[in-house]
Amino acid sequence: METIDKLWDALSEYLQHTKKLSPVFIKNFVLTTRPISLENGVLTIVVPSDVHKEFWEGDLADDITVVGYHVTRKEIIAKVLTESEVNTEIPDVREEIAEFLPSAQEEFHAEDAKLNDRYTFENFVEGNSNKVAHAAALAVATKPGVTYNPLFIYGGSGLGKTHLMQAIGHEILSNNPLAKIRYITAENFTNEFVESIQKKKMSEFREYFRNLDLLMIDDVQFMPRESQTEVEFFHTFEQLINNGKAIVMTSDRLPKDLDNFTDRNVSRFQKGLIIDIAPADYETRLAILRNILKREKIEEVDDKILQLIASRITTQIRELEGAWTTVYTQATIRNKEITTDFVEEILATLNGDSYNSTKEMTILSIQTVVSEFYGLTVKDLKGKKRIKVVTTARQIAMYLSRELTKESLPKIGAEFGGKDHTTVMYASKNIEKRLKNDENFKKEVDKIQFALK
Structure with a gap:
C-alpha cells in the first residue's frame, strides 16, 4: 500500500498545484475518488458515478500515466470503477469510498x-x-x-x-x-x-x-x-x-x-x-432543513422538529423550505416554543397535498419510504438482488409491513416480487433479533417509522 499511497498523494498534488484544478473540482472529483489497488501496472480507482468515471477516463487518464511513471518508473494505466461496479468486482471495499461532498465556493455575482x-x-x-x-x-x-x-x-x-x-x-x-x-x-x-x-x-x-x-x-x-x-x-x-x-x-x-x-x-x-433530478429522499430533505438552520444561524431547534417536517413534506424542496419558514415565523410572532405539537398544528393548516396527517399505511407506502431511506427503488425491494443494503432494506420493509398493516403473510410476500410467506416470517424474525442486539440499527428503523407517521 505504500506505493499506491505515494502515487495517489503525488497525483493529488499534481492536479491541485501543477494542473491547477479548482478547489471545487478537487473536492468533488478527486477527494471523492479512492485508489483500490495497483497491480501489474494498473491503478484501480473507485468513483461515485458514471459522470465521474467519464471525466477520469477522458480528462485525467493521461495525468495518471504521467505521475505514475514519475513515481514508479513504470507505465501506469487507470481502471475506473463506479460504486455499482464495485459491488460485483470488489465487494469488500464499499467502506473505503468517501461520501460525495457538496462543494464549497466563494460567491461571485455579476x-x-x-x-x-x-x-x-x-x-x-x-x-x-x-x-x-x-x-x-x-x-x-x-x-x-x-x-x-x-x-x-x-x-x-x-x-x-x-x-x-x-x-x-x-x-x-x-x-x-x-x-x-x-x-x-x-x-x-x-x-x-x-x-x-x-x-x-x-x-x-x-x-x-x-x-x-x-x-x-x-x-x-x-x-x-x-x-x-x-x-x-x-x-x-x-x-x-x-x-x-x-x-x-x-x-x-x-x-x-x-x-x-x-x-x-x-x-x-x-x-x-x-x-x-428526482424528488428528494427523507435524508436529503432533513439535510436541507439542517442547512437552512445553519445558514440562518438558528441553534435552538430540536432535531426531532426537523425530522417531523422532513417526514411530512415529501414533494417539492420549495414547499419544504416554505413549511419551515411558516413554522418559524408563526412561532416568533406568537411567542411559542417550537414543539412537535406546535409543528403538527401549523402543518395541518397548510394547503395542498404536501402534508397528509391521515396517511394510509400500505405495503407500497412502506416500501416507498424504506427504499427512499436507503437510496434504492421499490423495484429493488421487489427484485432478487442480494447486495447487503438491498437485503436489509427488503427485510425491514417486510417486517414493517407485518407490524403496521393488516395484510396476511402471503399477501406481503406477493407484494415483494412473489416471495413465499416463510420468507416474510424469516425476515421479520431476523429484524426483531437485530433490533434487540444492535442499537444503531434500531435507530435506523426508528427513523423509518418516524417518516411513516
Missing part, C-alpha cells in the same frame, strides 16, 4: 447575469436524488462549452433545477469574473425578444445573446411552439454551440416530450447530456 446569490454549489444539498446531476453540473462549470454541451436538466417543479443551473454560473464567474453569463427563463427570453422587435433592436438582442460564454435558460417547456421566438432561439443555440460556448437548460420533462419545439431543436438538445 449584475447582468441575473443570478440569485443563494444559488451556489456551497448551498446546494446533495443526496441520492440529485447526486449525478450535481456532478454533471460541476463538470460543466469546470470546463464550460467542452463538457456535456448542452446540459439538459429535467424534473418536477421545486426540486432544485434552477439552483443547480445558477450554481454553474456562480462557479464559472468565480474562476473568470469577466465571463459573459446570463440566466433567463424561457418566458422572459420570449418577452425580451418581442420587445426587441417592437423597439427595432433585434441586432442588439442577437449581439447580446449570441456572444455569451454561458446561456442558462430555465423552463424551456414554456417557450411558444413554432414561433419567431423558437426560430431565434434555434439560431442562438446553433451559434453558441458552434463557438464552443456553454448552454444549460431546464425543463419539467424530457426533450423528446417537449411538444413546443420542432424536431430540429429537440434533436440538438439530445446531443449533450440529459440528466434528471
Whole structure:
C-alpha cells in the first residue's frame, strides 16, 4: 500500500498545484475518488458515478500515466470503477469510498447575469436524488462549452433545477469574473425578444445573446411552439454551440416530450447530456432543513422538529423550505416554543397535498419510504438482488409491513416480487433479533417509522 499511497498523494498534488484544478473540482472529483489497488501496472480507482468515471477516463487518464511513471518508473494505466461496479468486482471495499461532498465556493455575482446569490454549489444539498446531476453540473462549470454541451436538466417543479443551473454560473464567474453569463427563463427570453422587435433592436438582442460564454435558460417547456421566438432561439443555440460556448437548460420533462419545439431543436438538445433530478429522499430533505438552520444561524431547534417536517413534506424542496419558514415565523410572532405539537398544528393548516396527517399505511407506502431511506427503488425491494443494503432494506420493509398493516403473510410476500410467506416470517424474525442486539440499527428503523407517521 505504500506505493499506491505515494502515487495517489503525488497525483493529488499534481492536479491541485501543477494542473491547477479548482478547489471545487478537487473536492468533488478527486477527494471523492479512492485508489483500490495497483497491480501489474494498473491503478484501480473507485468513483461515485458514471459522470465521474467519464471525466477520469477522458480528462485525467493521461495525468495518471504521467505521475505514475514519475513515481514508479513504470507505465501506469487507470481502471475506473463506479460504486455499482464495485459491488460485483470488489465487494469488500464499499467502506473505503468517501461520501460525495457538496462543494464549497466563494460567491461571485455579476449584475447582468441575473443570478440569485443563494444559488451556489456551497448551498446546494446533495443526496441520492440529485447526486449525478450535481456532478454533471460541476463538470460543466469546470470546463464550460467542452463538457456535456448542452446540459439538459429535467424534473418536477421545486426540486432544485434552477439552483443547480445558477450554481454553474456562480462557479464559472468565480474562476473568470469577466465571463459573459446570463440566466433567463424561457418566458422572459420570449418577452425580451418581442420587445426587441417592437423597439427595432433585434441586432442588439442577437449581439447580446449570441456572444455569451454561458446561456442558462430555465423552463424551456414554456417557450411558444413554432414561433419567431423558437426560430431565434434555434439560431442562438446553433451559434453558441458552434463557438464552443456553454448552454444549460431546464425543463419539467424530457426533450423528446417537449411538444413546443420542432424536431430540429429537440434533436440538438439530445446531443449533450440529459440528466434528471428526482424528488428528494427523507435524508436529503432533513439535510436541507439542517442547512437552512445553519445558514440562518438558528441553534435552538430540536432535531426531532426537523425530522417531523422532513417526514411530512415529501414533494417539492420549495414547499419544504416554505413549511419551515411558516413554522418559524408563526412561532416568533406568537411567542411559542417550537414543539412537535406546535409543528403538527401549523402543518395541518397548510394547503395542498404536501402534508397528509391521515396517511394510509400500505405495503407500497412502506416500501416507498424504506427504499427512499436507503437510496434504492421499490423495484429493488421487489427484485432478487442480494447486495447487503438491498437485503436489509427488503427485510425491514417486510417486517414493517407485518407490524403496521393488516395484510396476511402471503399477501406481503406477493407484494415483494412473489416471495413465499416463510420468507416474510424469516425476515421479520431476523429484524426483531437485530433490533434487540444492535442499537444503531434500531435507530435506523426508528427513523423509518418516524417518516411513516
